[in-house]
Amino acid sequence: GAGVSQSPSNKVTEKGKDVELRCDPISGHTALYWYRQSLGQGLEFLIYFQGNSAPDKSGLPSDRFSAERTGGSVSTLTIQRTQQEDSAVYLCASRYGGGPDTQYFGPGTRLTVL
Amino acid sequence: GNSVTQMEGPVTLSEEAFLTINCTYTATGYPSLFWYVQYPGEGLQLLLKATKADDKGSNKGFEATYRKETTSFHLEKGSVQVSDSAVYFCALCTPAAGNKLTFGGGTRVLVKP
Numbered sequence: 397g398a399g400v401s402q403s404p405s406n407k408v409t410e411k412g413k414d415v416e417l418r419c420d421p422i423s424g425h426t427a428l429y430w431y432r433q434s435l436g437q438g439l440e441f442l443i444y445f446q447g448n449s450a451p452d453k454s455g456l457p458s459d460r461f462s463a464e465r466t467g468g469s470v471s472t473l474t475i476q477r478t479q480q481e482d483s484a485v486y487l488c489a490s491r492y493g494g495g496p497d498t499q500y501f502g503p504g505t506r507l508t509v510l
Numbered sequence: 511g512n513s514v515t516q517m518e519g520p521v522t523l524s525e526e527a528f529l530t531i532n533c534t535y536t537a538t539g540y541p542s543l544f545w546y547v548q549y550p551g552e553g554l555q556l557l558l559k560a561t562k563a564d565d566k567g568s569n570k571g572f573e574a575t576y577r578k579e580t581t582s583f584h585l586e587k588g589s590v591q592v593s594d595s596a597v598y599f600c601a602l603c604t605p606a607a608g609n610k611l612t613f614g615g616g617t618r619v620l621v622k623p
Binding site: 489501 | 544546552553554555556559599601608609610611612613614615616
């Protein structure tokens, strides 16, 4: 079946602009995660959605970052007033259940802030 | 909180050599442990996992055993191939932390013919 998809694959933006990154999880997966992969920070958790529960936003680095998940499926990560330190690969992952099942990762969106 | 420490790379070795990548962890609660691999130009994919003590995960000739007494999950392969060149990430998750993954810093492995 189809895996996790993300769009765009690459995004170049100017400092101060807003960007939206999209994630389509595997159909039927109830859990969705966003992570960020950067040279300086490695792989770090950003936000987690599980079913209809309130999201775990504990990893968001600032209030410029927000995410939503509509209809329990597609998710959008929004970064407002982008800064150069936001440059990274943003990864989305989905998981079937609420336990320690495997998370399946999308190919990522490479964000470059000039 | 949860944390994962893995050996820094790069690790360079010849084809058919033995590979070990050390991984140790600290966790609140009882973690599940994972090794993810990122091949050049590709996304993260699960290599193997173990969900309880003394479990051995294995895949593609790689193995790792969940050692609760030493809080370790070292990755091993007896005879590497050039195609094993990649970045390897050790990771854990715990129910108390929403099962979000905490990753080690990654170890780049380069296998030369």
